[in-house]
Amino acid sequence: MRRRFFTHMPDPLLLTLLLMVLAYGLVVLYSAGGQVLVERQAVRIALGLFGLYFITQIRPERFEQFTPLVYAGTVFLLVAVFFFGVTIKGAQRWLDLGISIQPSELCKISLPMMVAWIFRHAALPPRFKHLFAAAMVIGLCTGLIYKQPDLGTSILVAASGLFVIFLAGISWKFIFGAGLLTALSLPVLWQFLHDYQKQRVLMFLNPEADPLNHGWNIIQSKIAIGSGGFWGKGWTAGSQTQLDFLPEHSTDFILSVLSEEFGFIGVLALFLLYFLIIMRCFYIAQQAKNTYNRLLCGALTLIFFVYITINAGMISGVLPVVGVPLPLVSYGGTSVLTLLASFGIITSVHSHKKLIQQ
């Protein structure tokens, strides 16, 4: 019986696709940041893959069982940030517990878990009682992160919870009604933004107005992408990247590097890999054996997709700059570890479904 624990192989198709994107990312990172960064990132990826394999071995019932505890822990850490957090650039986001952790990142997994847990025994589509509970759970996390202040992450975290509600089958009337209400209240919300946040939105609307300061990054990024052309300038041959015109090119702007050096064809290849990963995950979600598993897998996949969209939109100048890394490719430990952990949950759902069916 003990041996059973390590017998679940993560879904080979999904794993292969993930490894391809990770490898592709390291190749681009070498050009953007050099060998040192590649070595460091490789260590984190190895750690993340080990985590993914480990999580795959856990039965999804265990996640379900421990969901309220995980959620309560996350909220506790978010509150702790207020009292013991480290302030960086005016915002308190980090908690120093030997290693530095950013509790808002944990939310991106624990919040969809909690909302899925609320719906796990509900008759779907959900009624008011469950929707109200879900709204409270989402509001608590989002509010705490907004107060740090971190508007970008709070919106993403809220989205991860809302996706669960969407997948649970909430009526279209409700969705369109809420959308309309949000659109109407945008002018009011504007008043609550911090100056630097307003600045970012204004800069997004007209980057050329301030080319030397805040608009600089986006202009340089667009030049990098555009000058890459269809076939690209070739690996380590992008002038925008190599001559340091491109800002933060190993982290948030790494897709600009890829676009410059591998061209449209390189972007197409990356997007295709991403698309296949998402499709495979949707399939796993659809095949899952119960509501909790379905909702959780579906929501995690959608949030992965949202990251890609925001980053790719931001660096090409169609979305405001919100500091979201490109999933599985940008340099940095927190992002890749959280993402591989959430893929671990998805592969766990997949592996255990099969076993039960046999």
Add this chain to the structure above:
Amino acid sequence: MMGRELKQPFKERRIFTERIVVAVGLVTLIFLLLLSRYFYLQVIKHDAYTLQAEQNRIKYSRIRPTRGLIFDRNGSLLAENITTYRLVVTPEKTKDLMTKLQSMRSIIGVDDEQVAQLEEQLKFNPVFKPLVIKAKLSEVEVAQFAVQQHRYPGFKMEPYLNRKYLYPIEFSHLLGYVGRISQAEYNRQDPEVYAADDYFGKSGIEKYYEHTLHGTPGSLVTEINAQGKQLSQTIHTPPSNGQNLTLTIDLSLQLAAYQAFGEETGAAIAVNPQSGEILAMVSKPGYDTNQFINGISQSNFNLLANSADKPLFDRSIKGGYEPGSTIKPYIALAGLYHRLITPQTTMVSNGYYQLPKQERRYHDWKQGGHGQVDVVESLAESVNVFFYDLAYRLGIDKIHDFLAPFKFGHLTGIDIAGEKRGILPSRAWKRANRDMIWFPGETVITGIGQGYFVITPVQMAQAVSVLASKGQITPLHLVQHEVTSNTLPFAISDAHWDTVHQGMTNVVNAINGTARSIRSEDYLIAGKSGTSQVFGKSEEDIYKKDEELPKHLRNHALFIAFAPAENPQIAVVVVAEHGASGTRAAAPIARQIIDAFMQKNRQEGTS
């Protein structure tokens, strides 16, 4: 009550599948939109962006403005900027940063505390942002690192201007010091003017005149070719450097004043009573401000912060003292102005004073009293009984209203950061702060400068300069600029000024003057000593000699003076902490400062 609704697994799976289909549709649509955006940039607009990339040869960088220098009144340099090197590292350009750092310790002096600090900073420092390993490298370190540089890729030495104080100890509180701008300070500044690693005035003149000294940055345009080779470098906008400051301080007098203290601690201020210019302003002990510029180590800071004689405390503008008997000339003036006494009025001092129908005795400092005395003699011998009686007859309201325009208990507005307000006692103050009514006995001791008074040396200096200039209120200042003087809100006749000046002249020059020991043969000094109580004494302790007490329990010694008495050129305030009596500890220091000033004046007059 409805029971739990039945779950319908098949219906639910159908709903979910329906939603997944919608999601797949959305994902596909958005991917296509993104791809079309990239197609637009990379294929349709490719030529335009290629052109831009080729023209993209211009980089802007910031030119740091040079901080203004600080000079004394004669043009002697007090604070300057020295070109120094610092060692920085760009984390993404080096492997095994911490190991490299350890191996580097043989050539660059970095202690364990600094290494731990760097490790902490490294956690939050973006990998592409250079981090300062050590500021202010010594010449030996620069030479040794230059030889070994090839072993440390990613590390480099960077020239920068380091602030340096030429007389850090004597000017520590006056000039203050600069340090790296803190996050909180940076957030309040214009990001166009300040960079995150700029200097920022942390105290003293450096803080008060921060925006004058700092200047505004310029920008540098660097042109490079497509291979990244630098073609040209031109200044786009030149920086406008910080303005230099010329102080009213006289360097030689400042040094003389600091030295005059010997082993004593305290504060001294010398001013020109006609112009309001501060010639010397000392708080002793000082400390080495140069060690704060690049961040002082925690252990050195603790050493200063926990030192018993409080070197970090600026006594000259923050130290609060009772004025003691130095208040008597002002009380005498108030009595003359309100016509409660004339220059001829006499009274008998027999050793103590009592309020009608009260037991408590208010003592003279001399057992048995001084006999029959007028106001001039009362000042010269510091007769407490004369001033107990006068203060009682004036009443606290008149005393408060008379002293306030001299700036006692008010901010003088001196141009340095951190001045404290102090307390000038009044009925209103006591009601607001002690929630009690004013007692007549408190008026009595106010007459000899005791009670609730908390007065700073700079307030005493402002007051004595008003006294010396016969009613001109000229704002005291440290950086040369035009000031407008005012007159007291009440007109005091010349005869009354002369009476008080005579009394103060007799303090130093009359046969029974309390400070006769500092008399000068060459010019007349007018002065008044005082004692600021460190703690209240019981009645039997009144006559106990201060020398019998341990040093930290001894009273503070005060002395105010101006000279020459007939045409004052300098006014001086000295506070010698725990110096016991004003005459013994503070007066000789004042004499040395005045001597240094008169000597220099005479030399300049003859040459």
